[in-house]
Amino acid sequence: MEKLLEIKDLWVEVEGKEVLKGINLTLPVGQTHVIFGRNGSGKTSLLMTIMGFRTYKIKHGKIYFKGEDITNLPPYERAKRGIGIMFQRPPTLKGVKLRDILKLCAKENSVKIEELARTFQFENFLDREVNKGFSGGELKKSELLQLLIQDPDLVLLDEPESGVDVENIQLIGNMIKRLLQKDIPHKPRNKSGLIITHTGFILQYVAADLGYVIMDGEIYCQGNPVEIFEGIQKYGYEECKKCLKRIKLF
Numbered sequence: 001m002e003k004l005l006e007i008k009d010l011w012v013e014v015e016g017k018e019v020l021k022g023i024n025l026t027l028p029v030g031q032t033h034v035i036f037g038r039n040g041s042g043k044t045s046l047l048m049t050i051m052g053f054r055t056y057k058i059k060h061g062k063i064y065f066k067g068e069d070i071t072n073l074p075p076y077e078r079a080k081r082g083i084g085i086m087f088q089r090p091p092t093l094k095g096v097k098l099r100d101i102l103k104l105c106a107k108e109n110s111v112k113i114e115e116l117a118r119t120f121q122f123e124n125f126l127d128r129e130v131n132k133g134f135s136g137g138e139l140k141k142s143e144l145l146q147l148l149i150q151d152p153d154l155v156l157l158d159e160p161e162s163g164v165d166v167e168n169i170q171l172i173g174n175m176i177k178r179l180l181q182k183d184i185p186h187k188p189r190n191k192s193g194l195i196i197t198h199t200g201f202i203l204q205y206v207a208a209d210l211g212y213v214i215m216d217g218e219i220y221c222q223g224n225p226v227e228i229f230e231g232i233q234k235y236g237y238e239e240c241k242k243c244l245k246r247i248k249l250f
Contacts, residue, residue, distance in 0.1 A: 003026055003029070004029045004153065005027040005194070010061035012057065014045065014056055019045040019217050020045055023218070025212070030187070034211050036211060066081065084152030087158055093129060096129060097127050101146060102146060113149065116145065120171060122141050139163070147179055154191075154192050154193070155192070161199060161202045203225060203226060210224075211223060212228075
C-alpha cells in the first residue's frame with residue numbers, strides 16, 4: 001500500500017528530556033491508526049513532532065510525508081503539504097472571528113462555510129471569537145470544522161473525545177468520519193488519520209485500521225485496535241510492558 005506518513009527511528013527531546021525513543025511508524029494512504037497511552041506517555045509529543053513544533057527537538061531519525069523528507073520543515077510548510085492537526089487544548093484567538101479563520105483555511109473547491117457549519121449545528125458560533133468561552137465539545141467542533149474546511153490529506157487528532165459530553169460525542173464522531181472519508185468504500189479514500197486517545201472511547205464512533213500502545217516514549221505493541229483497547233480495559237497498561245518482556249524472552 002502507498003505510504004503517506006513514515007517515521008523512522010525517531011528520538012525527540014523537550015527541554016533536555018527524552019520524550020520519544022526510537023519511534024517507527026508507517027501510515028498508508030486511506031487508513032486510520034490510533035495510539036493508546038496514559039497521560040504523559042508521549043502521545044501528544046509524537047503529534048507535535050509530526051507537525052513540526054520547535055519545542056520538540058529531533059535528536060535522531062526521519063519523518064517522511066508523501067515520500068518527502070519533512071524532518072526539518074516548519075509547521076506552515078507541513079500544513080501547505082497537507083497535514084492538519086486538532087489540538088487537545090487549542091488557544092483562544094481574541095479579536096478573531098471563527099468565520100474569518102475558516103475563510104483563511106478554505107480551499108477554492110471547499111464546501112460553503114455556512115453550509116458545513118449548519119450541518120454540524122455550529123452556525124451560531126461563526127461570528128464569535130475563536131474558542132472564547134467555548135465548552136469542551138464546542139472546542140472540538142471548532143477545531144474539526146477548521147480541519148474540514150482545510151481538507152488535509154493527513155489528520156492528527158489529539159484526544160478528540162476528551163471533555164466532550166454524551167450529547168456531543170456522536171456529532172464529533174460524525175465530523176471525524178466525514179474528515180476521514182469513512183462514508184465511502186475503503187479503496188477510493190485518500191485521507192488518513194492518526195488519532196491519539198487516553199480513554200479509547202472514540203473507537204465506538206470511528207473505526208481504525210491499526211492500533212499502537214505507547215509508554216514512556218516507546219511503542220510497545222501494535223495490532224487490532226479494538227482488541228488492544230479491550231486488553232487495556234481488562235488488564236491495564238502495565239500488562240503491555242509485561243507482555244513485551246515475555247516476548248523478548250523467546
